[in-house]
Amino acid sequence: MISRAHTVSFQGVEACPVEVQCAVSPGLPAFSIVGLPDKAVSEARDRVRSALAVMSIALPSKRITINLSPADLPKEGSHFDLPIAVALLTALEILPPEAAEETLSLGELSLDGTLVAITGALPAALAAAEQDRSLLCPKGSSAEAAWVEATPVIGAASLTEVIRHFTGKGVIAPATAGEVIETASDKDLCDVKGQQVARRALEIAAAGRHHLLMSGPPGAGKSMLAARLSSILPPLTPQEALETSMIHSICGLIEAGGVSRSRPYRAPHHTASMAAIVGGGRRAQPGEISLAHNGVLFLDELPEFARAVLETLRQPLETGDVMVARANAHIRYPSRFMLVAAANPCRCGYMSDPARACSRAPACGADYMGRISGPMMDRFDLRIDVEPVPFADLERSRPGECSASVAERVARARAVQAERYAACDGATVNADAEGRVLEDVAELDTDGRALMLQASDCFGLSARGYHRVLRVARTIADLDGDAGIARDHVAEALSYRMPQ
Structure with missing residues (x-):
């Protein structure tokens, strides 16, 4: 008898369907997993065996074979533990075959049978809805998955609860979605004195999602301005929140099952590698540009970033997505973000300051800013010089316009653009x-x-x-x-x- 359970394998933000087949046949006692499993999936047999032993379920002295189909699709991650256990329990006639057939399951098993929260619950729930199946997952991931209302989500705390649920001895109520997280920024534009040109450029960039480059000496307020950009951006629309949350779910960045309506703000250090910025690595994880999808990517000290890293940003800035190519897979991640960058005019930073004349000007500035290629520079819609505000003016200046007032104008402009591009596929703001x-x-x-x-x-x-x-x-x-x-x-x- 061949029993079956259903789960998914993550390829980027896409959850590809995987059928877990279990065969218990005569032969020397063995427990093998085939179908291109990685090390974490191969070790599932030990976790499953231990979890069943805790419940006093002994494996038969036969050959147990688990096949993960399609066999040519790489399987990575510990979330295959639960579907393997479900398929095995179905083969042992402990669980009804109908229950396994109608359910998409994923979760990591502890040695005592406890289910551990996993990443990717949200895209898995979308896959379950497309397959017209319910989703079975650890209780710690159920609030996140329950945001997909098209499918019932069952959150179990242990493998014992899974058995009781499927056999009708202790039915688990469907999970409820987590709370909407509204994160209010504690930084306000009223803290910025002077800098009227920079404030205006920041407002234009926020209204149309335009890329902005600020150049100026140290202490002029470039990083301070960029940090307050989030306070004038409109909240994510429901569709944008779902797109962003799916990426964050893959990376395990969703806390307490809540979906945030605040736009992402990512500020990686200039020593970050290409894989960290663009995405990649052994498991081709999303990079900073994908984690900033529908939000802001702030690159401070732009010329200090590696030349190769900056050049790889050119294509995502134009297309709104990035293709991570590997020998065995090509994975696409969405990466439509607003790029905000800051740079000093030269290495010492004081080329334009008459009080601190740069001894190597103008060659110092040309060499330093020359690290940013012409094609990359051409992709900035707004380029401004941010000059320091004299101390005397700081003392006399009143607080600037608050973020709430600027955010209202930005929201009105965004509403006009949403209406304008309602019938356009792929365009939501003027930058598109x-x-x-x-x-x-x-x-x-x-x-x-x-x-x-x-x-x-x-x-x-x-x-x-x-x-x-x-x-x-x-x-x-x-x-x-x-x-x-x-x-x-x-x-x-x-x-x-x-x-x-």
Whole structure:
């Protein structure tokens, strides 16, 4: 008799269906697992054997073979423990075959039969809903999985509870979803004194999800401004929250089963490796750019990052996803994020400060900023110089406009864009507009077109740079509440695009 259970194998954020087949046949006593299992999956036989022994269930003196189908799909992770146990218990006629057939299960077993929380419960629940099956998972992961309302989620604390549930002796009630986490930022733009140009650029970047580069000497406030960007961004929409939570679920970053509506803010150190930023490693895990999906990726000291790491960001910035290629698999992760970067003008940082003249200027600045390639620099929609505010002005300045007021304008601009791109596939904000869609929504008047042509001749704008100026001008018009793009909007957009 061949018994079957169902589970999933994670390939990126996709949960691929896997059928766990169990055969108990005559022969020398053995317990083998086949179907490209990794070390964690192969060790499941010892955990399953120990968990069954705790419940006084003895394995027969026969040959037990577990096949994970499809056999050519790599199987990784300890979440295969529970489906292997379910298939084996079904083969031993302890569990009814119908229950195993109608359920998708995943979970790690302790030696005493306790079920340990696992990663990836949310995408597994989506896979269960697509297969029209219920989901069986550890109790610690059930609140996360229950966000998928299309399938019932059963959270069990131990293998004993699983047996009692399937045999009708102790039915487990379906799990309830965790709470929506609303994380209020403790950083406010009112803390920033002066820096009107930088504040305006930050507002435009937040309204249209444009990439921003801030350059200035140490202590000018670049990192302070970037840290307050989250306070003016609108909360995630339900669809965006689901996309982001699926990535965080794979990495085990969802706490207490709650789904956050706050946009991710990731700030990796400049010593981070390419695999850490882009994704990869032995199990091809998501990188920082995917963890920042629908949020902000802040790269402080941009020229200090390895050249190869920065160059790998060029494609995700354009396409909104990243392909992690391995010899045995190609895994795609979504990575549509807002890139905010900060850089000193030179290695010492004081090239533009007359009080601390750089002895190697201007070669020092050219060499330092030259670490950022032209194509990478061309992908920044907004490039601004952040000059330090004199101490006397700091003493006299009043607190700036608070984040709540700026966030209201950003939310209104985002609402206009959501309505504008409602019928467009793949575009939600102005930064996504391209091709015919961009031409329709960013049509310039006569004066604006003349100014754009003049600027193209003076600054030598590339086609990419030209389109990015159009997108920024469209966002500025949205913030002003104007349906069309005037010459003033184009002029302001061009002012943020410093010549390379």
